Amino acid sequence: MSSAPHVPGVEVRGEWRDGYEQVLTTESLELIARLHREFEPRRQERLRARQERLRDLAAGGTLGFLPETAHIRADDSWRVADPAPGLVDRRVEMTGPTDRKMTINALNSGARCWLADQEDANSPLWENVVNGPLNLMDSIDGTLQFTSPEGKEYRVRDDVQLPTIIVRPRGWHLPEKHITVDGEQTSGSLVDFALYLASCGRKQVDRGQGPYFYLPKMESHLEARLWNDVFVLAQEHLGIPRGTIRATCLIETYPAAFEMEEILFELREHSAGLNAGRWDYMFSVIKTFRTRGGDFTLPDRNSVTMTVPFMRAYTELLVRTCHKRGAHAIGGMSAFIPSKDPAKNEFAFNKITEDKTREANDGFDGSWVAHPGMVATAMDVFDKVLGDKPNQLDKKREDVRVAAEQLLDVRSTPGEVTEAGLRANVSVGIQYLESWLRGQGAAGINGLMEDAATAEISRSQVWQWLHNDVQLSNGETVTRELVERLTDEEMQAIEQARGEAFASGRWDDARALFLETAVADEYQDFLTLPAYERMP
Numbered sequence: 001m002s003s004a005p006h007v008p009g010v011e012v013r014g015e016w017r018d019g020y021e022q023v024l025t026t027e028s029l030e031l032i033a034r035l036h037r038e039f040e041p042r043r044q045e046r047l048r049a050r051q052e053r054l055r056d057l058a059a060g061g062t063l064g065f066l067p068e069t070a071h072i073r074a075d076d077s078w079r080v081a082d083p084a085p086g087l088v089d090r091r092v093e094m095t096g097p098t099d100r101k102m103t104i105n106a107l108n109s110g111a112r113c114w115l116a117d118q119e120d121a122n123s124p125l126w127e128n129v130v131n132g133p134l135n136l137m138d139s140i141d142g143t144l145q146f147t148s149p150e151g152k153e154y155r156v157r158d159d160v161q162l163p164t165i166i167v168r169p170r171g172w173h174l175p176e177k178h179i180t181v182d183g184e185q186t187s188g189s190l191v192d193f194a195l196y197l198a199s200c201g202r203k204q205v206d207r208g209q210g211p212y213f214y215l216p217k218m219e220s221h222l223e224a225r226l227w228n229d230v231f232v233l234a235q236e237h238l239g240i241p242r243g244t245i246r247a248t249c250l251i252e253t254y255p256a257a258f259e260m261e262e263i264l265f266e267l268r269e270h271s272a273g274l275n276a277g278r279w280d281y282m283f284s285v286i287k288t289f290r291t292r293g294g295d296f297t298l299p300d301r302n303s304v305t306m307t308v309p310f311m312r313a314y315t316e317l318l319v320r321t322c323h324k325r326g327a328h329a330i331g332g333m334s335a336f337i338p339s340k341d342p343a344k345n346e347f348a349f350n351k352i353t354e355d356k357t358r359e360a361n362d363g364f365d366g367s368w369v370a371h372p373g374m375v376a377t378a379m380d381v382f383d384k385v386l387g388d389k390p391n392q393l394d395k396k397r398e399d400v401r402v403a404a405e406q407l408l409d410v411r412s413t414p415g416e417v418t419e420a421g422l423r424a425n426v427s428v429g430i431q432y433l434e435s436w437l438r439g440q441g442a443a444g445i446n447g448l449m450e451d452a453a454t455a456e457i458s459r460s461q462v463w464q465w466l467h468n469d470v471q472l473s474n475g476e477t478v479t480r481e482l483v484e485r486l487t488d489e490e491m492q493a494i495e496q497a498r499g500e501a502f503a504s505g506r507w508d509d510a511r512a513l514f515l516e517t518a519v520a521d522e523y524q525d526f527l528t529l530p531a532y533e534r535m536p
């Protein structure tokens, strides 16, 4: 049995298993230590800045384009780096967790890129943190195999074009408690980043591509600057040419929507574009102005479509901003997944087609699908719009003009707050949390893909409706008693639906966590923070 290598100041506190030595190497742990020592104070500073901004907003402030960076927006001369190998044609990107089976299924999906997710679709169980990069390493080495408990054999095909791998590390807010440096918990972002970079970075360069990343949940261009500085130091540390790393930033927080251009600017030598992360964006809209009542209260989650005014303003601005700077604009995730029921399946595929058609016509260069069964449908849509072109960076969208007021226009969102919407939030929130606590960060619930971002919407809507005394369409006011009663009823329904399997689930924990984050007066910034404390 191997054990963790000795690196001064570094302690691996997570359970050690055979094979981990391939990823938890001296080199990767030294990189984590160097990044931690160099950047942890700045990470903490940026997290404090988030809190300060939230306090200002709660006190009546608002969001707007920053006066201090107006010169960056006004300067037409700068562009991001030219697209890197493997990132020129990104018309369809698969997303999903990095367990062995799903890694193989994603690689065989026919998509152009694969977002290998250590974030929204992953729950940071220690074994997921280590196995993710381990599986990616095996896939690059061509040794990845899997046999299911039923005996089904999985292999990466050699007759399809493999997607370009883009790894999404955790956001800046999440700690990693299983690796400490000088006695301190490390950053989940830096651990995910360093484990992949150290184990796969050079291999990706050798096969003509590079270590590519998706960067989630950033709230300001100064957080992007922090990532850029991390990239510069890590490339130098590992002896990889500067600019080899490429990163696509998710614009998925309300404050970041006002700093798209600055985020591209900060990362320009490493930038691979922006992505419209619609689910976290919706969560962030609720969270940012959660105490400000009617003007920022959204109706039922399923009424907030991509065509409501404030969402439309956000995606239009994203395409225009990217193409002005030579950067790819990547669309988001429609939550519909295939169903065994033919009518529901047809509905889901129609929804995907509609969503991807709107994005392709708007100028996005590609978009996400959550399930391999949907790759061909999305490909068909983008093929029709792109034709032989690898992207549509030439579609400048200079017709688009988006003012701050349009991004902030939540009030014009049509729809109601209904008891069914409240029940759905409670039920989905609890079911997702139960799955997350067991180490599964994405789940299909009621025909929809649910992950950390969609669960954040569910619990934050309940919090917002409750703490703003919102009236349901049936005239009833949302109170703590009502939410608790519906929670009891929904728990009974879940127990009935799950049958015998219910007994082995972590339902008490999931229910308690949901109520702690959806009902308690003190709003938790991220559901995953208290959830992580309940994780071994």
Ligand SMILES: CC(=O)SCCNC(=O)CCNC(=O)[C@H](O)C(C)(C)COP(=O)(O)OP(=O)(O)OC[C@H]1O[C@@H](n2cnc3c(N)ncnc32)[C@H](O)[C@@H]1OP(=O)(O)O
Pocket (backbone or CB within 6 Å): 094, 095, 096, 097, 101, 102, 103, 105, 106, 117, 120, 121, 279, 280, 333, 337, 338, 370, 371, 372, 442, 443, 444, 448, 449, 450, 451, 453, 454
């Ligand atoms: C807000 C955001 O950040 S969106 C991006 C993050 N979220 C995600 O990436 C979610 C990705 N999607 C998923 O994880 C899955 O599709 C789920 C959990 C929603 C549904 O998965 P399942 O219940 O397994 O669906 P289903 O039974 O239809 O799957 C059929 C096959 O496709 C595979 N599959 C489904 N989704 C994926 C995926 N995203 N990646 C790889 N394989 C997949 C399944 O493993 C299964 O394989 P098998 O037939 O070999 O056993």
Ligand SMILES: O=CC(=O)O
Pocket (backbone or CB within 6 Å): 120, 250, 252, 276, 277, 278, 279, 280, 281, 332, 333, 453
């Ligand atoms: O990460 C994507 C999102 O929609 O959230």
Ligand SMILES: [Mg+2]
Pocket (backbone or CB within 6 Å): 120, 216, 217, 250, 252, 277, 279, 280, 453
């Ligand atoms: Mg997200």
